[in-house]
Amino acid sequence: MVTTAPPSVFAQILDYANRADPYPLYAELRKTPVARQDDGSYVVSTYQEIVDLLHDPRISSDARDAGAADAGEDPSGVPPAFIRTDPPEHDRLRRIVNRHFGPPHTPGRVDGMVPDLRRLVTGLIDGLAGQPEVDIVDQFAYPFPVTVICELLGVPREDEPRFQVWAQALVDALDPGTGDPAERERKRAAATTEMGLYLAGLVEAHRRSPGPDLLSALATDDGPEGRLTDIELLAAATLLLVAGHETTVNLITNGVLTLLRHPEVLERLRRDPDLAIHLVEELLRYEPPVHFLPNRHALDDIEIAGTTIRGGAEVVLVLAAGSRDPEHVHDPDRFDPDRFNPDRFGLARDRDQHLGFGGGIHYCFGAPLARLETQIALAELARRLVNPRLVVDPPPYRTNPVLRGPRHLHVAIDDITPAPD
Amino acid sequence: MKLVVDLTRCQGYAQCAFLAPNAFTMHGDGEALLYDPEPSDDLRERVLRAAAACPVQAIVLDRGPVEDGSQRAAAAAARRGDMDEEFLRTGRIVIVGASLAGTRAAGALRYQGFTGSLTLIGDESAEPYDRPPLSKQVLEGWVPAEHTGLPRRDAIEADWRLGVAATGLDLAAKQVRLADGSSVGFDRLLITTGVRARPWPNPDEAALDGVLVLRTRQDADRLRRLFAARPNRVLVIGAGFTGSEVASVCRELDVPVTVAEAGPAPLVAALGGGIGAIAADMHREAGVDLRCGVMVTALEGENGRLRRARLSDGSTLDVDVAVAALGGVRNVDWLEGSGLAAGPWGVACDAGCRAFDANGLVTDDVFVAGDVARTPQPLFGYELLALEHWGNAVAQAEVAAHNMISDEAHRWPHLALPVFWSTQFGTEIKSVGVPNIADQVVVAQGSVADRRFVATYGRRGRLVGAVTFDQSKWLEFYGRQIERGAAFPPASRTVDQPDRLQPSAAEFPTRPIPTQDATVVLTGHDPAERRATLLPS
Ligand SMILES: Cc1cc2nc3c(=O)[nH]c(=O)nc-3n(C[C@H](O)[C@H](O)[C@H](O)COP(=O)(O)OP(=O)(O)OC[C@H]3O[C@@H](n4cnc5c(N)ncnc54)[C@H](O)[C@@H]3O)c2cc1C
Ligand code: HEM
Ligand code: SF4
Numbered sequence: 001m002v003t004t005a006p007p008s009v010f011a012q013i014l015d016y017a018n019r020a021d022p023y024p025l026y027a028e029l030r031k032t033p034v035a036r037q038d039d040g041s042y043v044v045s046t047y048q049e050i051v052d053l054l055h056d057p058r059i060s061s062d063a064r065d066a067g068a069a070d071a072g073e074d075p076s077g078v079p080p081a082f083i084r085t086d087p088p089e090h091d092r093l094r095r096i097v098n099r100h101f102g103p104p105h106t107p108g109r110v111d112g113m114v115p116d117l118r119r120l121v122t123g124l125i126d127g128l129a130g131q132p133e134v135d136i137v138d139q140f141a142y143p144f145p146v147t148v149i150c151e152l153l154g155v156p157r158e159d160e161p162r163f164q165v166w167a168q169a170l171v172d173a174l175d176p177g178t179g180d181p182a183e184r185e186r187k188r189a190a191a192t193t194e195m196g197l198y199l200a201g202l203v204e205a206h207r208r209s210p211g212p213d214l215l216s217a218l219a220t221d222d223g224p225e226g227r228l229t230d231i232e233l234l235a236a237a238t239l240l241l242v243a244g245h246e247t248t249v250n251l252i253t254n255g256v257l258t259l260l261r262h263p264e265v266l267e268r269l270r271r272d273p274d275l276a277i278h279l280v281e282e283l284l285r286y287e288p289p290v291h292f293l294p295n296r297h298a299l300d301d302i303e304i305a306g307t308t309i310r311g312g313a314e315v316v317l318v319l320a321a322g323s324r325d326p327e328h329v330h331d332p333d334r335f336d337p338d339r340f341n342p343d344r345f346g347l348a349r350d351r352d353q354h355l356g357f358g359g360g361i362h363y364c365f366g367a368p369l370a371r372l373e374t375q376i377a378l379a380e381l382a383r384r385l386v387n388p389r390l391v392v393d394p395p396p397y398r399t400n401p402v403l404r405g406p407r408h409l410h411v412a413i414d415d416i417t418p419a420p421d
Numbered sequence: 422m423k424l425v426v427d428l429t430r431c432q433g434y435a436q437c438a439f440l441a442p443n444a445f446t447m448h449g450d451g452e453a454l455l456y457d458p459e460p461s462d463d464l465r466e467r468v469l470r471a472a473a474a475c476p477v478q479a480i481v482l483d484r485g486p487v488e489d490g491s492q493r494a495a496a497a498a499a500r501r502g503d504m505d506e507e508f509l510r511t512g513r514i515v516i517v518g519a520s521l522a523g524t525r526a527a528g529a530l531r532y533q534g535f536t537g538s539l540t541l542i543g544d545e546s547a548e549p550y551d552r553p554p555l556s557k558q559v560l561e562g563w564v565p566a567e568h569t570g571l572p573r574r575d576a577i578e579a580d581w582r583l584g585v586a587a588t589g590l591d592l593a594a595k596q597v598r599l600a601d602g603s604s605v606g607f608d609r610l611l612i613t614t615g616v617r618a619r620p621w622p623n624p625d626e627a628a629l630d631g632v633l634v635l636r637t638r639q640d641a642d643r644l645r646r647l648f649a650a651r652p653n654r655v656l657v658i659g660a661g662f663t664g665s666e667v668a669s670v671c672r673e674l675d676v677p678v679t680v681a682e683a684g685p686a687p688l689v690a691a692l693g694g695g696i697g698a699i700a701a702d703m704h705r706e707a708g709v710d711l712r713c714g715v716m717v718t719a720l721e722g723e724n725g726r727l728r729r730a731r732l733s734d735g736s737t738l739d740v741d742v743a744v745a746a747l748g749g750v751r752n753v754d755w756l757e758g759s760g761l762a763a764g765p766w767g768v769a770c771d772a773g774c775r776a777f778d779a780n781g782l783v784t785d786d787v788f789v790a791g792d793v794a795r796t797p798q799p800l801f802g803y804e805l806l807a808l809e810h811w812g813n814a815v816a817q818a819e820v821a822a823h824n825m826i827s828d829e830a831h832r833w834p835h836l837a838l839p840v841f842w843s844t845q846f847g848t849e850i851k852s853v854g855v856p857n858i859a860d861q862v863v864v865a866q867g868s869v870a871d872r873r874f875v876a877t878y879g880r881r882g883r884l885v886g887a888v889t890f891d892q893s894k895w896l897e898f899y900g901r902q903i904e905r906g907a908a909f910p911p912a913s914r915t916v917d918q919p920d921r922l923q924p925s926a927a928e929f930p931t932r933p934i935p936t937q938d939a940t941v942v943l944t945g946h947d948p949a950e951r952r953a954t955l956l957p958s
Contacts, residue, residue: 048946055898057866057915087917088868095450103438104447110439111467224450274466278473300913311914342472342482353478360894363476368439371474 010035010043010316014177014401020394022291022404023333026321033305041314042298042307045321047328047355049305053317054359058300061362062086065299075185076192079231081239083362084295090361096228097236100217102368110368113148117372120147121380122419129416133391136409140381141252145373149244152369153237154206154213155199163198166191167242174402176294195241196234203233214240240366248370250289250405255280255378257409258287258335260390265337266382273379280374281340284356285329291320291404293358319355320404328352386415422465423483423572424472425551426456428842429812432894433849436474441467449847451873451891455558458551459568483572501533501827508608509826512537515597515605517587518613518752519543520571521551522791522814526611527577529822539579540605542597546584547638549574553811555641556666557844561673562649566642587614590759592778592787608786609825612756612768612776613818615792616749616809621658626720631727632743635663647742648674655679656730656740658717660687662843664746665700669845672707679710679738681717681730684930691852692888694928695862696876699869699890703846717743749809751793761787767795767807772834772953774821788825790817796835799953800903800943801855801885810841820948836943836951838900842893848872851893853900856886861924863910866917867892875899878927879909904943 009028012018018025026045029035033046044050053059062085074080082093099105124144128134150157169191173184203219210216218233228236259266269275294316302309309315324332329339329352338344339352357364364370381388391410398407426437426445433452437445444460444467447453460468465484472480505512514530516523519541527541543549550569558564582599589598596604618634621627633644648655648671655671657664660682671678680687686697687704704711716733720743730738756763761784762777763769768789769777774796776787791814795807816837824832842851856862859878867874867890875895878886884907887899902911910922945951 052898052901055894057895057898057917058913060916087866088871088873091873091917103435103442104450107438107442107446111442274469277466277469281473299915302913340473342469342478342480343484353476357476359476363434368436368474371440371470375470 008035008037010037011177013318014175016177016397016399016401019397019399019401019404022320022401023324026318026324029318029321030325034307034309036307039314040310041316042309043316043318044304045318045325046305047322047325050317050319050322050355051359052304053296053302053315054355054362056302058298058302059296059315060086060299061090061296063295063297065297074189074192076189076196078192078196078235078238081235083239083243087361092225093228093232093236094361094365096223096225097214097218097240098365099223100214100221101365105223110372113152113369114372114376116151117148117376118380120144121376125380125384125416126419128385128413131413133410133412136256136381136411137249137253137406138408140377141249141256141409144252144377145248145370146245148369148373149241152214152244153240154211154215155202155241159198163195163241164245166195166198167245170195170238170242171246171400171403174294175400177401192238195238196231199234199237199241200230203230203237243364244366244369246403247289247366248373250403251280251283251370251374252377253406253409254287254289255283255374256381256388256411257390257393257395257406258283259378259382260388260411261393262335262337265335266388268337269379269382273383275337276375276379276382278340278342279337280371280378281354281356282335282337283374285323285339285352285354286335288320288323288354288356289403289405290356290358291402292316292318294402319358323354323356384417384419385411385413386417388413422462422468423459423570424456424468425458425481425572426454427479427481427812427815428454428553428844429810429815429840430477430479431475431842432477432896433891434476436476437471437480440474441471444468445471448844449891451847452849452893453844453847453891454849455554455561455563455844457558457564457568458554459564459570481572483574483576501823501831504826504828504831508537509534510536512608513540513606514538514609514611514825515540515542515607516611516613517542517597517755518615518791518793519545519549519581519583520613520615520791521549521811522613522615522818523611524549524571524574524577525815525818526613526790526822527579528573529819530826531577531579533823533826535826539577540582540607541579542582542585542587542599542605544584544586544600545637548583550638552636555638556635556663557670559641560645560648560667560670562645566638566645569638587755590756590761592760592784595786610787611821611825612787612789612793613791613814614752614755615814616751619745619747619750621720621743621745621747623720626722627745628725629720629722629727630725631722631741632720632745634745634747635667636749644742644744648676652676652741654738654740654742656681656717656738656743657746658743659746659748660684660700660704660711660713661690661746661748662688662841662845664744665704666843666845667744667746668704668709668711669707672709672846677710679712679740680704681715681732682711682713683716685713685928687711687713688850689928689930691857692850692876693856693859693862693878695925696888697928699872700850703848703872707846749792751807753793766805767793769795769805772797772799772836773824773832774817774835775824788821790814790821798839798855799836800838801858806839806855808839808841810839812840813837816948823948833948834951834953835948836953837948838903838943840896840900849891849893850888851896852886852888853896854878854884854886854903856888856927857929859885859927859929861909862927863922863924864919865911865922866895866915866919868919877909877911879924882909883907884909884911906942 029045173188206216207219395406618636687700689697719731753763820835856878
C-alpha cells in the first residue's frame with residue numbers, strides 16, 4: 001500500500017487554510033528549532049536561533065551569491081535592491097538612501113512628518129462618517145500608508161492603480177507556497193521591469209525640477225559616497241514603494257482586529273493615547289505583518305541548535321514563530337499591551353523583544369515611519385470610532401503567508417466623533 | 422525625565438535618533454550615538470517613542486515611580502531557592518560605593534524581593550550619576566554635567582548616606598566605619614567603591630591651575646569650562662580610551678590638542694599595536710597632534726598656572742590645559758587591615774562575587790562588584806581580571822545582588838564576556854572578549870580604509886576577542902564564537918570578507934599572560950543558565 005507522507009509543518013503553514021491562525025503550527029514548528037526540509041532548506045523558528053542567524057555573517061541575503069546556475073543578470077534588468085544584497089554593497093546603498101531619510105544627515109525628517117500623518121488620518125476617518133459598516137483595509141489601512149510613501153518618495157498618488165498591480169506581483173513572488181515557481185518568477189521579473197520603467201520616468205522628471213521628496217534628493221544629491229547609479233536608484237525606489245505599501249497596512253489592520261478582540265485594551269487606548277506607543281511593539285510581536293524571511297542562504301556550514309546548516313542551503317527565518325517563543329517571552333500567546341512599556345526595561349533582564357522588523361544589518365529601514373503611522377492610526381481610530389464591532393471574525397485573509405494580513409476587515413460602527421481641532 | 426542608554430547593548434540601529442532627534446543624535450557616518458540623559462519635558466512623547474522602539478531595549482527610562490513588577494519578582498523568587506525568608510524581611514545589607522554598580526545592585530535587591538534594611542554609603546555628595554557621558558556629551562558642552570543622574574534612583578527605598586566615606590571595615594564585628602565617626606552594622610556587605618583617576622605623579626605640578634584628571638562630575642565640569650574658554654592648546658597625557666575621547670572632543674570644538682602617549686599608538690593596551698595604528702590615523706585625520714613613544718617629563722607653570730610641558734624627546738610645548746589620562750587607582754584604602762584580599766589590584770572575588778580574604782578563602786557575607794572587583798575568567802585560564810567597563814559593573818552588580826539573597830544552590834556565576842564601547846572621532850568602537858591576551862589579529866570583515874571593520878584576536882589558534890569599528894551588529898556573533906572556543910583565524914566564509922585572512926602580530930605590550938591550555942566553553946544566555954564547562958583535552 002502506498003501512503004503519502006503527511007505534509008510537513010512548514011507546508012501546512014503555507015497552506016491558505018491555516019492563514020487565519022498559524023500560531024498553533026508555529027508552536028509545532030518550534031519543537032525542531034532548526035528543521036531541515038525535504039528540499040534541503042532549513043526552517044528556523046525559535047527566538048534565540050533566529051536572532052543568532054540575523055546577526056551571523058555566514059548568512060547571505062544576496063541570491064547572486066548562491067552559486068546557483070541562474071545566478072547572474074536578473075531577467076528584469078534591475079539589480080537587487082539593498083534588501084537582497086550583502087555588505088559592503090548593502091551598507092553603502094542603505095547609507096546613501098538613508099542620507100535623505102534619517103540621522104545623521106537628515107535627523108528630523110521622519111519626526112517632522114507627524115503633523116502630515118495626523119492630517120491624513122483625520123481626513124480618512126472623517127470620510128467614514130455616516131456609514132454603519134466600514135472596511136478598515138480598503139477605507140483606511142491601505143490608503144493611509146500608500147499616500148504617505150507616495151508623498152515621501154514623490155510618486156503621484158493618482159498613479160496608485162498602476163503600481164499597485166506591480167507591487168502585488170512583487171509581493172506574490174515572496175510566497176513560496178502557491179503556483180508554479182517559474183511562472184511566479186516570470187511575473188516578478190516583468191513587474192520589476194515595468195515598475196522600473198515607470199519610476200525611471202519619474203526620476204527623470206524629478207531631476208529636471210527637484211522637489212522636497214526622496215526621489216529628487218536621491219536623483220540630484222552627491223554625498224561623500226557618491227550618487228546612486230540610475231539603475232540602483234530604481235531598485236531602491238521600487239523597494240521603498242513596495243515595502244512602504246504592503247506591510248504597514250497589515251500592522252494597522254491587525255491592530256484594529258486585535259483591539260476589537262480585546263475591548264478592555266481598546267477602552268484603555270481611548271482614554272490614554274500614549275498607550276499606542278508601546279502597544280504597537282506588542283502588536284509587532286503578537287500579530288506581525290511579516291511572518292517569515294524567505295530569502296537567505298548559508299555561505300558556509302553553520303552549527304546551530306544541534307544541527308548543521310549546510311553551506312549553500314536556503315534558510316527561512318520564521319520571525320512570527322520566534323516572537324512567540326515561550327523560551328524567550330513570558331506567556332507568549334497572551335496579548336499584553338504593557339509588555340513593551342519602557343518603564344520596565346532594564347529591570348532585571350527582561351527579554352521580551354520581538355522580531356517584527358527583523359534584526360541585524362537588514363533591520364527594517366522604514367521602521368520609524370511604520371511605527372509612527374501605526375501609533376497615530378490606532379490612537380485616532382480608538383478615539384473616534386463609536387462602538388466599533390467586528391462583523392466577521394476571523395476576517396478573510398490575503399493569500400500571502402509571508403506578508404500576512406486580512407484582505408478586508410469589516411467593522412460596524414455607530415458613529416464617528418468629530419475631529420479634534 | 423531621566424534616561425541612560427546601555428551602550429553595551431546598543432547596536433546603533435538609530436531608531437531613537439529618528440524618533441527623538443533632539444534627545445538622541447548620531448555622530449559621524451556610523452553608529453556613534455550620543456544622548457541627553459535628562460531631555461526636557463517637551464520631548465517626553467518623543468523620548469517615550471524612542472525608548473519603546475529600541476530593538477535591543479537599551480534605553481532605560483525614569484519618568485516617575487516604577488510600576489510594580491510583581492509578576493517578575495515572583496519569578497525571581499522561584500529562582501532564588503529557599504533563602505531564609507527572615508533574612509529577606511529583616512536582614513541588613515550595606516553597600517559601600519553609591520555609583521553605577523552600587524545603585525544597580527540596590528535596585529536589583531529590591532526588585533528581587535529584598536525588603537529588609539538597605540544602606541548605601543557614598544563619599545560623593547551628589548546623587549549617583551553616570552560617568553561615560555562625562556568624556557563625551559558633557560565635555561562637548563551639549564549636556565550639563567549635572568544632567569547625568571542615574572535613572573530610577575528615587576524608586577529605590579534605602580538609607581542613602583551620601584557625602585560620607587567609609588574609612589574601615591571590621592569583619593568580625595560586621596561593621597563599616599564611616600568618616601563621620603559613626604558605624605553601620607551589616608549582615609551582608611557589597612563593596613562597589615570603584616576606582617579614582619590616577620593623579621599626575623608630581624604633586625606640585627598636579628596642583629597647577631589647568632592640570633586635571635577626569636573621573637567625576639566636577640572634573641568634567643571644570644574641564645568643560647576650560648574648553649569653552651578656548652585654550653590655545655590642550656595636552657592630553659595618555660591615549661587610552663579616556664584620553665582619546667578627550668582629544669576627540671577637543672577637535673570637535675576646534676580646540677588645538679596634543680596627545681602624548683608613551684606606547685607606540687593610542688589604545689595599544691586594549692587593541693594592540695596593529696589596530697592601535699588605525700586609531701592613530703583617526704587622531705591625525707581629525708587634526709590631533711599625536712606624539713607616540715614620548716613621555717611628558719614635567720609640567721611647568723607661572724604663578725600657579727600651567728604654561729608648558731616638557732617631553733622626553735627634548736621638546737617643549739606651550740599648553741594651558743593638561744589632562745592626565747593615566748588610568749585608575751582602585752579605591753581599596755578603606756579596606757586596609759580588614760583581612761580581605763584587597764590591594765592595588767582591587768578586591769579579589771569568586772565568580773559568585775564573594776570576596777576572598779587575605780588567605781584566599783572565600784567569605785560568605787562580603788560581595789564585590791564593578792570596577793573595584795577582580796574576578797576569575799574561566800575562558801582565560803581562570804585568571805583574575807579587573808574590568809573597568811560599564812557593562813561589567815551592571816552585569817556583575819546584578820549577579821552580586823542575586824547571590825546576596827539566594828541560597829548556595831541557586832547562585833549565579835558572573836560569566837558575562839567582557840564588552841565595552843568607546844565613542845570617539847565619530848566612530849563607535851566596541852570590544853568583546855579579552856583581546857589583550859591575544860598573540861595575533863586579523864581583520865575578518867569590512868574595510869580598514871573606510872573605518873568600518875571587525876578585527877578578530879587569536880591566541881594559540883583560538884578566538885579570544887573581537888573589536889568592531891562601526892560594525893557593532895556583528896559583535897554578538899563573535900562573542901558567541903569566543904564562548905564556543907572557535908578556531909582562529911576564522912575559517913568560515915562570511916559576508917564582507919577580505920580576500921585573504923592574513924593574521925599579523927597583535928602587538929600588545931608584554932604582560933604576564935595566563936596559561937590557556939584547558940578548554941573552557943560558556944553556554945546559556947540568561948544569568949541563571951550561564952555555565953562554564955571544562956572540556957577534556
Ligand atoms: C570619563 C569616563 C568615561 C567612561 N566611558 C566609558 C565607556 O565609554 N565605556 C565603558 O564601558 N565604560 C566607560 N567608563 C567606565 C565606567 O564608567 C565604569 O566602569 C563604571 O563607572 C564603574 O562603576 P562602579 O560603580 O564600579 O565604580 P565607580 O563609578 O568608580 O563608583 C565607585 C563609587 O564609590 C565611591 N567610593 C570610593 N571609595 C569610597 C569609600 N571609601 N566610601 C564611600 N564611597 C566610596 C566613589 O566615589 C564612587 O562614587 C568611563 C568612565 C569614566 C570616568
Ligand atoms: C509595519 C510595517 C513594516 C514591517 C513589519 C516591516 C518589516 C520589515 C522586515 C522584517 C524587514 C527585514 C527584511 C530582511 O531582513 O530580509 C524589513 C526590511 C526593510 N523594510 Fe520594512 N517593514 C515595514 C514597513 C516598512 C516601510 C514603511 C518601509 C519604507 C519606508 C520599509 C522599508 C524597508 C526596507 C527598505 C527594508 C530593507 C532593509 C535592508 O535590507 O537593509 N518597511 N522590513
Ligand atoms: S540600539 Fe537602541 S539605543 Fe542604540 S541607536 Fe538603536 S535605538 Fe538607539
